[in-house]
Amino acid sequence: MAEVVLRARLAAAGLDGxxxxxxxxTGDWHVGDRMHRGSRSQLAARGYDGSAHRxxxxxxxxxxxxxxxxxxxxxxxxxLRTLAADTDTDSGPxxxxxxxxxxxxxxxxxxxxxxxxxxxxxxxxxxxxxxGMANLVDQLRNLLETRAAGR
Numbered sequence: 001m002a003e004v005v006l007r008a009r010l011a012a013a014g015l016d017g018x019x020x021x022x023x024x025x026t027g028d029w030h031v032g033d034r035m036h037r038g039s040r041s042q043l044a045a046r047g048y049d050g051s052a053h054r055x056x057x058x059x060x061x062x063x064x065x066x067x068x069x070x071x072x073x074x075x076x077x078x079x080l081r082t083l084a085a086d087t088d089t090d091s092g093p094x095x096x097x098x099x100x101x102x103x104x105x106x107x108x109x110x111x112x113x114x115x116x117x118x119x120x121x122x123x124x125x126x127x128x129x130x131x132g133m134a135n136l137v138d139q140l141r142n143l144l145e146t147r148a149a150g151r
Contacts, residue, residue, distance in 0.1 A: 001035070001039045001042070001043060001050065001122075001125065001126055001129055002023060002070075002072065002100070002111075002129050002133075003021055003022070003023035003053065004035075004043055004048050004049070004050045004053060005043075005048060005126070005129045005130055005133050006021050006133050006136065006137070007021050008048055009133045009134065009136075009137045010137060010140070013137050013141060015137070015140065015141060015144065018144055019140055019144075022056075022062070022066075023053070023056070024055075024056040024057055024058040024059075024062075025055060025056070025057055025058065025076075026057070026058055026071075026076050026079040026080065026083075027057065028057045030055040031055050031056060031057050032054055032055060033054065033055045034051075034053065034054060034055075035050045035051075035053040035054075035055075036114075036115060036122075038114060038115075038117070038118075038119060038121075038122040039114070039122055041119065041122070042119065042122040042123050042125075042126045043126065046126065046130075058080065058083075060083055060086075060087050063083070063084050063087055066096065067096060068096050068098070068103070069096055069097045069098070070098055070099070070100040070103055071097065071098070071099055071100065072099075072100050072110065072111040072113070073099075073110035073111060073112075073113070074099065074110055075110075077097065077098075077099050080097045081097055084097060100132060101128075101132065103132075103136060103139070104131075104132025104133065104135045104136045105132070105135035105136075106128065106131065106132050106135070111125060111128055111129070112124070112125060113125075
């Protein structure tokens with residue numbers, strides 16, 4: 001859901017195409033699968049289209065290629081930081097791996113995984129994502145403006 005919401009918010013802010021957005025899990029449980037129907041349903045109810053999304057697994061090579069890597073919960077954050085520590089790279093990705101809620105100005109809470117829950121839980125997670133994306137898009141806009149100005 002997060003990727004779909006972020007892409008839509010970036011497009012609405014006029015930043016479409018200026019930020020590369022990916023989504024992947026740390027495990028391989030659902031690789032290739034469509035987004036959970038609960039997620040698709042909640043997204044569709046709010047005007048988003050999650051039909052093209054397919055599950056992927058985060059790869060170690062991504063560490064050197066991404067400016068910011070956001071984990072939805074502390075368990076995935078730890079997994080990503082361990083992967084970064086175990087990866088022989090000079091890019092220093094550890095400081096770029098952050099908890100979504102922290103990066104989005106929502107404190108330090110995990111974004112709950114609604115898998116296996118009812119529609120209300122998917123809606124609650126979407127509320128969290130929409131709230132955080134507004135802050136995240138503002139930060140990305142400021143970063144792009146700063147970079148464009150050569151500061």
